[in-house]
Amino acid sequence: MAGLLDYQHVEISFNGNAVVHDVTFQLYPGEILGLVGESGSGKSTLIKAAMGLLGSSGMVTRGDIWFEGKNLPDLSDREMRHICGEKIGMIFQDCGASLSPIRTIGEQIVESMAAHRKVDVTTAKAAAMELFDKLNLKDGERVWNSYPFELSGGMNQRAGIAIAMLMNPVVLLADEPTSALDVAVQRQVVEEMMSVRDAFGTAIIIVTHDIGVVSAMADSVLVLRDGRVMEYGRAKEILENPRNGYTRKLLSAVPRLRRG
Amino acid sequence: MDPVLKVTDLSKSFSRAGKKDFFAVDHVSFALMSGEILGIVGESGSGKSTIAKLITRLIDATGGKIEIEGQDITGLKGREMIPVYGKVQMVFQTPKGSFDPRRTLGDGICESLRNQGVPKAEREAKARALLEQCGLPGEFLERYPHQVSGGQCQRAAIARALMCDPKILILDEATSSLDVTVQKQIMELLQELQQKKELAYLFICHNLALVQQFCDRVIVLWDGKIVEQGLPDDVILRPKSEYAKRLVEAVF
Numbered sequence: 001m002a003g004l005l006d007y008q009h010v011e012i013s014f015n016g017n018a019v020v021h022d023v024t025f026q027l028y029p030g031e032i033l034g035l036v037g038e039s040g041s042g043k044s045t046l047i048k049a050a051m052g053l054l055g056s057s058g059m060v061t062r063g064d065i066w067f068e069g070k071n072l073p074d075l076s077d078r079e080m081r082h083i084c085g086e087k088i089g090m091i092f093q094d095c096g097a098s099l100s101p102i103r104t105i106g107e108q109i110v111e112s113m114a115a116h117r118k119v120d121v122t123t124a125k126a127a128a129m130e131l132f133d134k135l136n137l138k139d140g141e142r143v144w145n146s147y148p149f150e151l152s153g154g155m156n157q158r159a160g161i162a163i164a165m166l167m168n169p170v171v172l173l174a175d176e177p178t179s180a181l182d183v184a185v186q187r188q189v190v191e192e193m194m195s196v197r198d199a200f201g202t203a204i205i206i207v208t209h210d211i212g213v214v215s216a217m218a219d220s221v222l223v224l225r226d227g228r229v230m231e232y233g234r235a236k237e238i239l240e241n242p243r244n245g246y247t248r249k250l251l252s253a254v255p256r257l258r259r260g
Numbered sequence: 261m262d263p264v265l266k267v268t269d270l271s272k273s274f275s276r277a278g279k280k281d282f283f284a285v286d287h288v289s290f291a292l293m294s295g296e297i298l299g300i301v302g303e304s305g306s307g308k309s310t311i312a313k314l315i316t317r318l319i320d321a322t323g324g325k326i327e328i329e330g331q332d333i334t335g336l337k338g339r340e341m342i343p344v345y346g347k348v349q350m351v352f353q354t355p356k357g358s359f360d361p362r363r364t365l366g367d368g369i370c371e372s373l374r375n376q377g378v379p380k381a382e383r384e385a386k387a388r389a390l391l392e393q394c395g396l397p398g399e400f401l402e403r404y405p406h407q408v409s410g411g412q413c414q415r416a417a418i419a420r421a422l423m424c425d426p427k428i429l430i431l432d433e434a435t436s437s438l439d440v441t442v443q444k445q446i447m448e449l450l451q452e453l454q455q456k457k458e459l460a461y462l463f464i465c466h467n468l469a470l471v472q473q474f475c476d477r478v479i480v481l482w483d484g485k486i487v488e489q490g491l492p493d494d495v496i497l498r499p500k501s502e503y504a505k506r507l508v509e510a511v512f
Contacts, residue, residue, distance in 0.1 A: 038439035039410070153304070182303040182466060184510040209439060212512030253444040255469035257511050260497040 004029050004067070004203050005050065005088075005171055011062035012042070012049050012227075018061065020045055020227040027171065027203050032194075034218030034235060035207045036250070042227040043207045047173045049073070051090055052080050067171075086116045089169035093176040095160025099148045105159050106144035109166065116167055131162050134199060135192055154185035161192055165200070172196065174206045178213055190216055211254045215239050223247045262330065263291035264427050264460050265315065265348070270324035272310050272484075284310045286484035287324065292428065297454065297461040299471040299492065301507065302481035308464045311481075312432045315462070316350050317341055329427070342375060349421035353433035355413035359405040365413075366401030369420040376424065383423075390419040394449060411442035418449065422457070430462045435470070447474060468511055472496050480504045 003026025012020040020042040027033050035043045048054055050065050050072055060073040067083065075083070084090075092098040099108055110124045125144065132140035137158050148156055157177060164172060174193065178186040194217055196202050208214060214221055214235065221238045223230040223246065231244040242248045270288045273281040285307045292298050300308050313319045315326055317333065326334045333344050349372075352358040359368045366387060373383040388398035394415040405413055414434065421429055431450070435443040447470070454461060465471050471478050472492045480488040480495060480503065487501040499505045 038441060183468075184303060184506060187510045187512070190512075210512075211440070216512045250441060253440040255440075255443075255467060255473055257469040257472060257496065257508070258493075259508075260493075 002066075003027050005205075006066035007046075007063070008066065009063035010046070010049065010060060010065060012045055012054065012058060013061040014054075014058045018227070020049075022063070023222075023224075023227075023229055024063075025222055025229075025232055027205060029170070029203050030197060030201045031220065032197060032204045032206065032218050034214035034221045035205060035224060036209065036211065036214055036221060037224035037230075038209060038250075040226075041224045043209075043224055044175050045227075046224070047090075047175060047205055047207055050088060050173065051084050052077075082116075085112065085164075085169070086167045087169050088171045088173060089164035089167065091157075091160050091164050091172065091174040091177045094153075094156075094180050095177075096148045096151070096153060096156035098160065099156065101148055103147070104144070105146055105148065105151075105163075109144070109163055112163060113166060127166060128162065131166060135162055135165075135195065137162060152185075154181055154188060157181060157185075157189050158192055161189070161196065165196055165202070168200060168202075170203065172202050172204045174204060176208055177206065178210065179208065186210075186213070193217065211239070211251060223250065261293055263327075264294045264329055265292040265462070266325075266327040267291070267311075267315065268325045268327075270311070270314060270326065271322050272307075272314055272319065273322045283484045285314065285321075288481075288484070288486055289324075290479055290486065290489070292460050292462055294427065294460055295454075295458045296477065297463055297475045299463045299465060299475035299478040300481055301465060301468060301471055301478060303466065303507075306481040307484040308466075308481055309432055310484075312350065312430050312462070312464055316348060316430060317344075345372065345426075346376070346424045347426050348428045348430065349424065349426040350430040350432060351414070351417050351421050351434040354437055355410055355417050356405045358417055359413065361405055363404075364401060365403050365405065365408070365416045365420075369401065369416060369423060372420070372424045386423065387419065390422050391416065393453070394419045394422075395445075409442075411438055411446065414438060414442075414446055415449065418446075418453070422453070425457075426459070428460045428462065430464070432464045433466070434463075436466065443470075450474075468496060468508065480507065 005027040007023055007025050010023045011018050037043050049060050065072040109128050110121055113119045113124045129140045143159055178189050190213055218235040221235045222232045225246050230246045231238055242251055268289050270285055272285040273283045275281050302308050314321050328347055369387045370383045387401055391398055391400055396415050435446050463475055475492050478492045478495050479486055482503045488495055488504045495504055496508055499508050
């Protein structure tokens, strides 16, 4: 079975220097893949490559990223516009900051939907409210009418997830979606992403340095260090029985709560 | 044993037009003993960092009293605080943000002793020795903050805090912005320094597991109030307050 999103020997360079080397993995429908590693290991770069978000100095210099029979790095901006947001959604570390501060959440939802299909405010709002409801986001009306600064970090993050899910993408890329949040809110956001997967069968790649989050939600794990794959496989196996020396070091550095 | 730091009924409130005053810190009392590691946990907005800023007098309290080794420092002004900063120092959450980007790490590390009038050669020798104790080569004195990694910068920040031989270190989320492997190294360094120099730490942190490993006692803060305190294992394994229970349950 071919993966939904298929990274084949991907190398990514910035200004001619390769920072990600020979990364291969497959994401299957409904799978949650955790990409872990320390800062600078290339985790975010890897998922940004799929979205064409490497900026002017970065590019995929070797290998392919296959999605629905197309090699994403080869596509034109025009073709990418039909994929980004619509088929592949993205959630950022700080959704509050990735939203426009001078427009309400509602306005931004209408705008993001209108970029992909003909839609009027009433339909957009109805769809958003239904989704908010499904995601247990209480107070949908208030969120719709709020500016990002009027919502807490956790609410913004959940609104960001809802916005990303509005187009019902088949793949959701999440770049450190819980790192800026308190533990209690982190748990909520993690549960929200799991319910997205359960309700819509969305495949998710979650980039995180938080091993706790990975063990709570991921089916498979890819450990990255200095742009190279250290270990890749089933989450349970890697977390319980790491083979690679670096993975072991990473796992042993995680402070764990003793619960008696 | 006398406490090195004692806080009584400490409050910080902000007035709001047409509403009741908002208490960021609401009548908090606690004591930190010599050589003790006291943890403060709670979610963002619970008042953890405000307490750190009140104790270091970066902001003024609206009520209550702060005593360091028996001296009331609540109302001290300007130069009167210089000897106090010889006893209390702080390590901040964002290592890079706590150094002046236009000056070398050495300038930042030596500033406290410069203020106290210590000659240049002497303070630089001390800075070099402390950097080495913190696991960095002496050449790092010449580096600028953007030339070092986050973990290295935090080591330099710890060296800076130790320059005036303080009794108390306030660690405000000092490891939260670091990678886990670096966090572990910094925690080991802090532990080693604490034993060698008999420092007392006020360890502000939202990571319960780290507090459990590291602290002698812990205070749980919620909404500016202390809702629970005790030995870390008692609070974490047998939480009494609703909030502490929720906090423990939320950990993955």
